[in-house]
Amino acid sequence: MDILFKNAAILTMCDDAPVLENGFVGVEGGFIRSVGRAEPEGAAARTIDCRGDILMPGLVNAHAHTAMCLMRGYADDYTLREWLFERVFPVEAGLGAAEIRAGAKLGFAEMIASGTTSVSDMYFHQPEVAALAAQIGMRASLCNGVVALDGRLDPNGRCFGELAALVRDFHGGGDGLVRADASIHAEYTSCPEAWEKETELALEHGLVLHLHLSETSAEHDGCIAKYGLTPARLFEKHGVFRAKTLAAHCVWLSGEDMDILAQNGVSAAHCPVSNLKLGSGIARVSEMLRRGVNVALGTDGCCSNNSHDLFEEIKLAALLAKGTGGDPTRLPAYEALRLATVGGAKAQGREGQIGRVKEGYQADLILLKTDSPSMCPVYSPASAAAYAAKGSDVRLTMVRGKILYENGEFTTIDIEKAVADARETARRILREHTG
Ligand SMILES: [Zn+2]
Numbered sequence: 001m002d003i004l005f006k007n008a009a010i011l012t013m014c015d016d017a018p019v020l021e022n023g024f025v026g027v028e029g030g031f032i033r034s035v036g037r038a039e040p041e042g043a044a045a046r047t048i049d050c051r052g053d054i055l056m057p058g059l060v061n062a063h064a065h066t067a068m069c070l071m072r073g074y075a076d077d078y079t080l081r082e083w084l085f086e087r088v089f090p091v092e093a094g095l096g097a098a099e100i101r102a103g104a105k106l107g108f109a110e111m112i113a114s115g116t117t118s119v120s121d122m123y124f125h126q127p128e129v130a131a132l133a134a135q136i137g138m139r140a141s142l143c144n145g146v147v148a149l150d151g152r153l154d155p156n157g158r159c160f161g162e163l164a165a166l167v168r169d170f171h172g173g174g175d176g177l178v179r180a181d182a183s184i185h186a187e188y189t190s191c192p193e194a195w196e197k198e199t200e201l202a203l204e205h206g207l208v209l210h211l212h213l214s215e216t217s218a219e220h221d222g223c224i225a226k227y228g229l230t231p232a233r234l235f236e237k238h239g240v241f242r243a244k245t246l247a248a249h250c251v252w253l254s255g256e257d258m259d260i261l262a263q264n265g266v267s268a269a270h271c272p273v274s275n276l277k278l279g280s281g282i283a284r285v286s287e288m289l290r291r292g293v294n295v296a297l298g299t300d301g302c303c304s305n306n307s308h309d310l311f312e313e314i315k316l317a318a319l320l321a322k323g324t325g326g327d328p329t330r331l332p333a334y335e336a337l338r339l340a341t342v343g344g345a346k347a348q349g350r351e352g353q354i355g356r357v358k359e360g361y362q363a364d365l366i367l368l369k370t371d372s373p374s375m376c377p378v379y380s381p382a383s384a385a386a387y388a389a390k391g392s393d394v395r396l397t398m399v400r401g402k403i404l405y406e407n408g409e410f411t412t413i414d415i416e417k418a419v420a421d422a423r424e425t426a427r428r429i430l431r432e433h434t435g
Pocket of ligand 1: 063064065212248300301
């Protein structure tokens with residue numbers, strides 16, 4: 001056995017036994033080998049005394065643009081249109097591989113330190129980001145969303161080259177640590193030919209297809225005006241949902257749209273902070289769940305959030321469901337945590353592999369310290385994790401059996417250099433884009 005956790009309050013996220021007090025978890029070869037109240041047999045190379053702290057599955061961030069953390073705080077409080085077209089796009093046009101790498105490294109560090117162990121990331125220069133994720137040991141599903149703003153698809157566009165490189169060099173390697181996803185940026189930024197081509201690539205290589213769906217009312221209504229169909233109905237008509245689809249936002253879905261998602265096994269990535277910050281609205285998560293849609297959680301990009309702390313999203317998702325429904329029993333703590341663990345794993349096509357503390361699952365685990373004033377006392381680990389915890393309460397983060405972060409120290413990232421590189425890139429952005 002490589003590592004044995006003892007004296008842990010284990011939040012398993014297994015519905016038949018969600019909590020195991022005073023439990024043991026044995027990790028070997030990157031996998032969870034044992035979970036239980038009895039100490040497993042066999043010596044462990046290292047034993048970690050959790051002292052009653054909460055051991056739970058690492059969180060899954062199902063929708064991010066990780067390197068956008070370079071623009072954290074760069075463009076706050078603008079309308080979505082001004083934010084995207086006048087502020088974000090001009091900066092992104094000037095970002096090369098080195099800058100994206102600096103941003104992704106900062107973002108991965110932030111995620112790891114706040115308990116996220118797996119991310120679905122849509123951005124560009126993704127082969128470089130894939131190499132970085134593999135080097136750091138971060139679990140990542142990466143894509144470059146196809147864009148065809150003028151309605152004409154460039155078959156030699158960069159997104160196709162990056163997808164081919166990801167599939168060739170990373171997909172399926174290293175126990176699936178880094179994967180390629182196919183991707184359509186969104187209905188309003190592309191065209192039917194692009195949707196069909198990405199879908200065929202997803203089906204050919206067995207990839208998840210990651211897209212933005214009905215984020216704003218303008219986008220949703222614009223699609224109905226242009227095509228006579230909602231974006232969900234339109235994508236279904238073009239066969240997109242034949243691929244295992246991960247749809248970010250889903251704020252403006254109709255009830256019928258939700259049924260389409262449920263019937264086609266499409267997962268929704270709920271991004272409550274970003275949707276509120278950009279004034280886009282509030283996704284009806286309780287209704288999606290009731291209609292059978294798998295719901296995950298995402299931070300979206302750090303330029304519209306401005307954080308990668310998924311604990312914020314967990315709490316906010318629960319509060320919004322309660323507040324908008326006028327019903328405090330909606331989306332209870334455990335259900336909110338499900339979105340960020342089991343739901344996220346399913347959305348990434350990693351169900352049965354991550355998202356639970358369970359024998360045979362990959363050892364993606366986090367430990368929440370409970371001896372701080374803000375986390376004490378703990379009556380229920382689910383309540384503590386959903387409503388009291390912040391990313392800064394994470395004491396240890398492990399991906400595939402490897403400890404990436406412990407007691408404030410990173411094991412695979414030179415954090416001082418990562419912060420210095422990100423600051424230097426931000427200084428350049430400021431010089432070039434604000435005159
Ligand atoms: Zn997004």
